[in-house]
Amino acid sequence: MAQNQFSLFKQKFFSSFFITQALGALNDNIFKSALLIFIAFRAGDELGLNSDLLNNIAAGLFIIPFFLFSATAGQIAEKYEKSALIRKIKVLEIVIMALAVLGFFLNNIWFLLGILFLMGFQSSLFGPIKYSILPQHLSDKELLGGNGLVEMGTFLSIIIGTVIGGVLIGFDELGVRILSVLLLVVSACGYLASRRIPETPSAQPYLKINWNPITETWRTFQYARANRVVFLSILGISWFWFYGAVFLTQIPNFTKVSLNGNENVATMILATFSVGIGVGSALCEFLSGRKVELGLVPFGAIGMTWFALDIYFANPTSSYIGELGPSAFLSQDGAVRTLLNCAFVGIFGGFYIVPLYALVQERCDKSHLSRVIAGNNILNAFFMVIAAALAAVCLGNGMTIPQFFMLTAILNAVVAIYIFSLIPEFLMRFLIWILINTIYRVKKTGLENVPEEGACVVVCNHVSYVDALIIGGTVRRPIRFVMYHKIFKVPVLSFIFRTAKAIPIAGHKEDPELLNEAMYSIAEALDQGEVVCIFPEGKLTSDGDMNEFKSGIERIIEKTPVPVVPMALQGLWHSLFSRKKVNKFIDRLKRLRTKVTLVVAEPISPDEANREHLYTVVKELRDDKP
The missing domain is CATH 1.20.1250 (Growth Hormone; Chain: A;)
Structure with missing residues (x-):
């Protein structure tokens, strides 16, 4: 696994794929920029054509293939091995660029507009592969960084290509010669880079391709809407x-x-x-x-x-x-x-x-990801057309x-x-992200001990009203928190807890019916392979020290035997949302930007997960004095 996103370049797959897609975006924009400048400054003067009309035609010719071919391209990307598909698409790019060179030397605007249509066709073929191949080679922890680098490479290629194309076409015949060589060299380098992309197995080798773009597009959107x-x-x-x-x-x-x-x-x-x-x-x-x-x-x-x-x-x-x-x-x-x-x-x-x-x-289900990405590309194209139409109406x-x-x-x-x-999950995550990046400075240790998949119970000491937010905002997997029903109802925080599907609980004497509902919900979540977090103390600490663990954790494990992951929060007793009493204003200010550490231990088997043992482990992990 990569240490950070830039170490992804050490991977044969990512470095090869990044160069391949970046050079493709670069070539696209060198040609498009050169063509638009050619239309603006030569087509009108030398050919007597309306440059505004030709620019609109050019934009339409590039975007139409996304409507016509994306649905089919998504199926092809699903059915066949992706590295071979990429190489074939890059060979097609070399052919298209050779035709573009011919068009510039013939000084034929209509021929060049036809090439632009072919470029849109080639881009529509590559689009579904571009994003669906990443999850097949990158882990979940690497996915965000990989996407970030791909987007960075794409947009930098766009602007570099736009500048190069515009500058070169302005140098008359010499510029056209340099431009022609560059288009061919970049496309050839892209093909060479694509040859280093490792084999990527097909997601659905037995898929029967539906060649009707209309029905397949509709089917793709219907599938995407299910999630x-x-x-x-x-x-x-x-x-x-x-x-x-x-x-x-x-x-x-x-x-x-x-x-x-x-x-x-x-x-x-x-x-x-x-x-x-x-x-x-x-x-x-x-x-x-x-x-x-x-x-x-x-x-x-x-x-x-x-x-x-x-x-x-x-x-x-x-x-x-x-x-x-x-x-x-x-x-x-x-x-x-x-x-x-x-x-x-x-x-x-x-x-x-x-x-x-x-x-x-x-x-998204990996067996449908290429087709969903293809549907996304169609929708992207549609929204860009709407943007152009709205601009024409408003500015006109x-x-x-x-x-x-x-x-x-x-x-x-x-x-x-x-x-x-x-x-609401977006807003909930935003509030958590703001909390743990403004009021607290959170350090994480041992997060790899939380299983990547499968059910488990997380147990932690209970120090403040925002323990669940810090844990939920730090651990990669979604967590179902079990929390005292009065904390569950705290204003603002209650929105976050409800959205995160937290499970409110009460003591047997306080509300036996709510307790039984909570135990049923916990068992159901674990049966479905989810992560459940419980604070076994049953209440917030009032002095900074840990309270004894209640028997509820043993009842949960007895009903659903799953691994238990102990963790501890350090430093929260001195923070803003604990019960520590502070009188002086300056001391209240010091409680902002508190250093907090979340320490996670290795999972404990359900046979050893009794409350006394768990208490001892969590207390050792806490290792800080109130």
Whole structure:
């Protein structure tokens, strides 16, 4: 297993796959950028054609293949061995690039537009493989970091390719020659890298391919809808591509009419936006503790809205003609603010998109993942078409680009609230993530002792009102917490506990009916292979020391014999949410950013898991004085 996301490059699979997909994205964007500049500056003058019309045709020709071929491509990716498929797709890329070179030398715009359609076809074939192959080679702990690096590589390739293509096509015949050589060399290097990708067994070798894209697309969406979290995550991903399409498409004109910047300033801002997404994607693993942290998704959505709104407030006017170069632009009031806003929109976009992709990969049935990814690609394309249509309507009716950015930011907030209301787990994880990254500084030891799969009971000392949040936000697997019913009802926290399917419990004398319901729910959860956490003391410590363990843990293990994982929380007695009494204001402030350690021991077999033994183990793990 990789120590961190960058150590993934030591793996033969990941380094080869990363280079393959990054070079593919680079080549796509070198060609597309060169073609769009060719259309804008040569097609109109030399061929007497309308450049705006041709740009719209070009955008349509690249995106149509995703609607036509994605469903079939998803089935092919499911049925056949993936490394061989990738090599064949890269050979197709070499052929397409050779035809592109011919098109540039023939100076034939219609031929080049046909090549753009073929590039869209090739991208639609590669798309389902790109994300479905990762879970077959990476562990769950590596999945988030792997996705982050793939997104980083993709967006950096987009901006590098855009710059290179635009610059080279501007150098007339010499530029075309260099461009032609580069297209062929990059595609050949991509093929060579693909040859190092290890064999990846097919997910469904006996799958019968349905060649009808309409019925297969419908079938794919019906399957995805069966898993509500996966389907809504796909909608969230597609919204990101709507949002990204708005910015990537409008930034050039925004630079000209709102910032008075020339094409070099536009390239600088596009680079800032794309690099921001790359940085945000790469930071996801660091911020999430190497697990799929859904709490980053609301965090990302908040940043995407906030900084997009500030782009409008920093640049409300649109009446310039694009005169300033980068140096002159940066000397203007508000220029740095605008550049930072674009960077942070990208960074928070990375926080938003990477966990969603990783969540789909983690929770989708692996035998259907390629087809679900194909359906996601179709939906992405559809949302990008909607973005273009909305831009045409709004901007065509007098709305300025800054105002359109503001509208997009508001729509982003509305969509985020809607999705998070449908899946409270996102908001719950966000609240937990904020808690353990602001009020506390949490150190983890021995998390690998929690089994990757299968039922187990976790036992821990009970120090504060937020013990469950710290444990749940730190351990990779979802945990069903058993907690005293009065803590379960604490305002705000109760939302988190209900969403996490915590099990409220009471003493036999206090509420025997609730106790019996809790014991039944615990047994049912363990029978289903879940992790259940119980605080055997039965109440919070009032003096910082541990109370004796109650017999409830023995009843649970007797009914459902499963391994018991002891763990202990250190340092929480001195924190904000414990029962420790503090009188001085300065002492209250010291309780913020408390250092907390979660220590996990090896599992104990159910035969040895009596309350006295468990108490001794947890007390030794705690190893700190109140």
